[in-house]
Amino acid sequence: MNIPNGLFYTKEHEWVKIDGDIGTVGITDYAQHALGDVTFVELPKTGIVVKQFQGLATIESVKAASDIFSPVSGKILEVNSKVENTPALINQTCYQDGWIAKIKIKDRSETNNLMDAAAYKKFAEGLGE
């Protein structure tokens, strides 16, 4: 299971990479593997404001539809329209080209509610896969 260092993780298997006051968000390797082939992504609109752990996007795989929650609060600056046309990017490169949205972070201290790579690794391994 690929869990890069330097990112923050949620229990719902989203990641956020923090760069100044901008957070890039996606789903983890565990999540993409568990979902299977991603067939559709509904992205949020840029400019809207999301809250930590609230709905950010919807991802559909062959078997199911699932919500993606935002790891941080803030305003959506940019979305990755590439995954709309090529949803498989989320399976192939979930930490790179398969990112979902960039968020202008409102409160850096929210990362206290998230896990670092080591903690997430322990958490995900505890789930049995």
Place this chain on the structure above:
Amino acid sequence: MPQKAAHRPILFRPGVDNMETVTTLKNTPLLSEHVSLAAKMAPFAGWIMPIQYEGIIAETLYTRRAVTCFDICHMGEFIIRGDHKRSNLDKIVSGRIDNLGVGCCRYSSILNEYGGVIDDLIVYRKAIDEWMIVVNAATIEKDKKHFLKHLSGDADLKDISDTIGKIDLQGPLSREILKTVAPGAVGLNYYTFIETDILGEKNIVSRTGYTGELGFELYASVDKIKAVWKKLLSDKRVKPAGLGARDVLRLEMGYSLYGQDIDEETSPLEAGLEKFLDFSKDFIGKKALVEQKKTGLKRNRVFFKTLSRRSPRHNYKIITNGKESGIVTSGSFSPHIECGIGMGFTPSPLPIGQNIVVGDGTLKIEAVTCDKPFVKNTSIKK
């Protein structure tokens, strides 16, 4: 804000979810093979089954393009000995079997007295008075009860489900691959079978399947089935496929899945399966169906595709002319036509080409009714 997805729990986490069921799940004789192939396993019909290996989309595409094999050991098999009339088998099975030739098989169903589907199945005529009935895994026990209740004293039923395994070999290259495993079966016509040598064991190969492609179902004893699986996969043209791909493939053909598209509350008339019934004979459930025909059907089968990559899902509502009018029974993404596909029931029959909406709560997906199969010109009868 994005629309909220209808179904939240998605990830089956082995060891965490469904703990109670996990402890009672059955394993097929091929479990160790699936583990060594790193399959994603999940519970299905009381069994722990491979859902996917490489990926559902890749396996689905490869089945229609080349050839795959599926572990279908979970399904049930009964051997019934007896004359079809004197045994009452003719009454229990809703379709015509009296004219079924020895070595031929036929898709059919067993119904309750209200015309609801107890199970759909395939009847194999092994000899004039010997039959093999292949049933769904989840329904083995209730099917057996139903047969035993209605079979006459002249008949004998043996449940061989636990001693026999089955592998489905499906795809345009399947006949080519069969040459090395069961050469005696390569000449089979559609919906016929032969008892032939399969790697040194005499067992059944039938030209049947659930994918809509040229394909064969290979039966073997639970001791032999692993050797058959390994031999098939030793040919690099063959890839394993899981139940995920099997579900997409069958839905692309518009085939019903028992427990989802049809059940004891569904009549075969509603489900669009009338052509498999024989109204010229007496069968259990016939009276109710004749009555349904007279009074009109409460529900009608509808097939549709979405106008996007969004997939309909089981239990989504169908909205026609702004009104909630029906329910989705099966839905998926079709990798072959690259849109969502589904089937369901609506109170009135809908013409082909009608715009509908499927969804749940705030989720609304535009779709259009269509004919089945969704994927045409397959290799099934080649």
